[in-house]
Amino acid sequence: MTSKRPFTYTTDAVVLRISNLGEADRIVTLIAPVHGLIRGVAKSARKPNSKLGGHLDLFRHVIVSIRETRSLHGLSQVSTVNGFRGLRDNLQRFSHAAYVSELSERFSVESGANRPLFQLLINVLESLETTTNQEMVVRFFEMRLLQLNGFAPELSKCVETGVELEPNNHFYSPDRGGLIHNNYQSSGEAAVLPASLNTIKLLRFLSKTDITQAGNLKAKESDIRQLSRILREQIHHVLDRRLRSEPFMDEVRTRHNSNQISK
C-alpha cells in the first residue's frame, strides 16, 4: 500500500538537470532524499527578475516547495543551502560534478526514496569543490553508488569458481560483477578486464573507506586508469548505456594532463 503524500511539500534537493520550456520557463530535474527524482517547472525562471532562476542552477543544494500535479510538478519558494561555488570556476571540477550528477539521475527513480544516495551526492559535491584528488573522489562515488544499489563488486573470491583469490594480478568481469582468477580462459562471450594487484588493492580500499580517506589516497597513474576503466565498465553494464557527460569529462582530463587546459 502506498502512502498518500501531501499535495504540496517542501524538501531538500539537488538540481541535476535544467532545460528550457516555452518563452521563459525552465524544466528542472531534482533529486530529493525522500521523493527521489522530481521533475518540475520553474515558471519565468529565465527572466532576470525571477526569484527562482538564481537558485535553480546546476548542482545546487536547495530547499524547494513542490506542488504535485499529474505531469510536471510546480516549483516555488526556492532557497539555496549550498551553491558549491568551488565547482563554478574550475572546468575539471565542473566536468566531474556533471558526471556524478548524471550518475545520480540514472540510478534514481521518481518517488523512490534514496536518502543514502542523496547524502552521498552532497558529500561528493562538497569534496569536489576543494579536493586536490578529484579522480579518486569520483572513483569513490562510483564504488559507493554500486554498493548502494546492490551491485557491489565481488573482490575477494573468483566469481567463476568461488575460490578465494591469492594476492596476484587477476581479471575483472563487468558481466559477472567481480574478479576472476588469472588462470581463467575467456570463452570470448564475456569481456574481461585486466586487474593488477595494485588495482585490486585500490578497489578493496575504496569499497571500505570513507570519502576523506579516498580523497587522500595516492596511486600510480596506470593503476588509476585501470581502476577507472573497471568501475566505469561495471556501471555501463549495470545501466546498459554510456553516460552523456563522459566524453566531456575525458576531454577536460586529457587537456588538463597535457597542460593544454590547466587551472
Add this chain to the structure above:
Amino acid sequence: MPSSNIARSAAPPIARLIEAFHRLPGIGPKSAQRLTYHLIRMPEEEANEFASAILGVKEKIVLCNICANISEGEECAICSDLQRDQTRICVVEEPLDVIAIERANVYSGQYHVLHGIISPVNGIGPKDLKLRELISRLQNGNVEEIIIATSPNLEGDATAMYIQKLIGPSGISITRLARGLPSGSDIEYADDSTLAHALESRTEIPQSPSDQSD
C-alpha cells in the same frame, strides 16, 4: 501525443495542421487547436502570406559564413557592415541573443554565435559548438577583445572558461558581461552567487556635478 485524440476527430487536413503546430516549442494541444482554427478563419491572402513566410525562412535563411548568425546571404548584415568595430567580437549562445544585445543599442562590434552551450548532462560538448569557426576568425590578428556573453549560469560559466582556456594563449583580451543584481529586483530574494558577484563587481558612486559645486 495528447493532441492525437482531438486531431483524430477532426478532418484530416485540420488534424495535420494541429499536429504540426503541436510540434513547435511551447505549443500545447489547446494552443495548437486555437492556432489552427484561427488560420481556418483567416482570409486566403493572409494565409498564403503566412505559408510563404514559413517556406521563405526555410529556403532563404542560411548561417553567416563568418559569425554563424542566421542570415539571408553568405554574410549577415552585421558582418558586412564595415562601419562596425572589427576589433571586438561578442560571443553569444543563440541568434536571439544577438537581437537582445542589438536592442540595447550600446554595442557596435561583431558577434559570434555558438549555437549552444557546453552541457555535459545533455551530451553537448565543445565539438557541438561553433568554436572552431571562432578560432579561425582570430587568425587574421585584427581582433583585440572577445566579449563572452554566455548565460550567467553554471553551464554558461563552463563555456566561458573553456573559451578562455582555448583563446587565452593568443594574448587577445577576454572579457565577460558583468553580473549582479538585476534592475528592479529585491536583495532579499537574491541567491548567494548573484550577491557574491554583485559585491565583487561593486563600483564607486561618482559624485554628481551639483555635489562638486557645493
